[in-house]
Amino acid sequence: MSKNTLNTLIGRRSLIRKTLMTFGTAAAAGLLNLSVAQASIGEPEKEDLKFGFIKLTDMAPLAIAYEKGFFEDEGLYVTLEAQANWKVLLDRVIDGQLDGAHMLAGQPLGATIGFGTQAHIITAFSMDLNGNAITVSNEIWEQMKPHIPKDADGKPVHPIKADYLKPVVEKYKAEGKPFNMGMVFPVSTHNYELRYWLAAGGIKPGYYAPHKGDTSGKLDADALLSVTPPPQMPATLEAGTIYGYCVGEPWNQQAVFKGIGVPVVTDYEIWKNNPEKVFGVSSKWAEDYPNTHKRVVKAMIRAAKWLDENNNANRPEAVKILSQPNYVGADYEVIANSMTGSFEYEKGDKRDVPDFNVFFRYNATYPYYSDAIWYLTQMRRWGQIPDQKPDSWYMDIAKKVYRPDIYAEAAQSLIDDGVMDASDFPDFATEEGFREPQTHFIDGITYDGRQPNDYLKQFKIGLKNDETL
């Protein structure tokens, strides 16, 4: 029997009790200012929703929107369900078992262009910026350490570039041992960030050749990257199957706590304020339930704001919610580090990274086209997009998948309701969906979202122009 049927039966059983309570609370109801004015967006078409997530700290906007009643304020009854891995999550959104999900920023893009299961997925809400790190095993760290420059106190100078990993990889190559590393999904931010970091240090992370049927991503590779679900990464590292991984929190701090690995660099240092997760729905679902979709986005914008409010004052409460077993479930101390602005690298080497997780600042929730195009350029760089595409193609795909128009309507509704201020958002009248050219990359290369092909030309390692495999 499905949970819904069971619960409906239980619901009917306690109907008498509830009717009695209704009379009691009717008087109080007038005093409760529960629902926000629903003038701008109509009633939701579908009210019972099920959203999926993966056990990572950046599913926080979903958890907060539920626990703080923001979904209920919009008239939505949401059930949150943890999924086994990214593939299962994507499949269940595509076949309708889930109405929407916490997704990697690259998943809607990969699915729409047909890399992996083909489906038109869209997103109107970016869930957070940053939040990942690359961790290596204790063994590898010991071998890297002698190469890393130290500061006056003897602590390693940050950011640690992959240049210091290169001699280790060369050594393993000379011994004939494959240098295995893990990431969470072929179109994940982690995959592209790990590859970016490795390539910046001169290590080849391998190519994909889907037109030839090779989707392993290991062609011509110095480091072999494979997929592992995030919660299993510390275990895989401990087992020695992989020597390092790129994953979101709390799995990097978990490795430090359990003494099985050392995080060497955060993605904040690889690309400052990079887009990380999005809230993805199938395009058909968004067409069938436009009001519901906008209300979901409204609730999540409020949750994101709450998370960053008053200079992260609410973060400890958020960590308490996330450490519940039905959300992320890891220990409070493990999650608290990164969520409250510090990050432990080597055991004992704790540093301040106040923007490790950004949920609302710097327009984190706005789905910029330039963010989508960056992911598309990296897909091209590593061969997931096998042929050269003109700049206009990148623009078209970004427009198809990222929907700032839906975001703008939801935001406007929040402003009209008086819950949020116009200053919280970009100026919708003039915003074109492109961030200013971004310069804070670990290798110093500048990214201008309007010129994707020129951007690709700047890389030493990676496909560019009309190269194909």
Add this chain to the structure above:
Amino acid sequence: MSTLLLKMNWLTPFIQIIKGDRPGDQLMLILKHAGVPLIGLLAFLFVWHIGAQNINTSLGTFPGPAQVYQQSLTLIEEHTAERQKEEAFYQRQDARNAKKLEKNPDATIKIRPYTGSPTFFDQILTSLITVMAGFILASVIAIPLGIMIGLNSTLYSAINPLIQLFKPVSPLAWLPLVTMVVSAVYTSDDPMFAKSFITSLLTVSLCSLWPTLINTAVGVSGISKDLQNVSQVLRLGWLTHVIKIVIPASIPAVFTGLRLSLGIAWMVLIAAEMLAQNPGLGKFVWDEFQNGSSDSLGRIMVAVLAIGFIGFLLDRLMLVIQRKVSWDKSSALR
């Protein structure tokens, strides 16, 4: 009075002691039946406690009896807390509906079920429902089929190779196939059952129907010659023969098969749930493993013990049913 005492025969020794009837012998009886298992249990707990402290995993020391007990209390607490949240949810919903009705007395209001996540005890219930559904489906297929192939040796020769081929297949091998088929076939906008439920149910059925099938066939084909002669002499019709002679005679074999099947069904269910994400005990164990918190191992142990205890109860249930249905009340049943 004596029948009542007979039914509660574990009380007899105590009553005899009070009566003063051979107290020494009665004491020996109590020690043998209750004392020895108790000592065995205590010895196991002691060994577990000592052994656990010496095993260090990356998630902390292996949980000993004390931690497991603590975690079981935490699970009960969480269940109560969730029930309170449910109350609050219904109150909020009623307040909202009341407000809606105030504004427009004709508005349609809906009472929705609680949206929170299932607690440990909800998950136990889901697992039980899924296993019973899968087991009943398996039995409904296996028992008639077993009777047919037991009576007809040609049919048996035809079907036996298939049985031998599919019997050893692990549920984890069936699962991807079943998932794909269910996704493709069970499509509807407002499904009555969740796809994960159907997938788990079918996997359980596929793996647990073999013991019942084989044991039924063996039981049916092994009916004593005397009974078959009776049937031939009375020239019983085929259906009457089956209902009056075959089934009652083969009950012990059928129930042996059913008990084995139920045991396998329960084991398979936990594995199937982990992968199909049916919200039962299997998913609980998997989610706890993924959480990797310092309480996780303790909670998984609680689940392991719960799984074992429920499996034991299910077995006892089958035994009670067998006693009721069997014609031969004097046969020894373990």
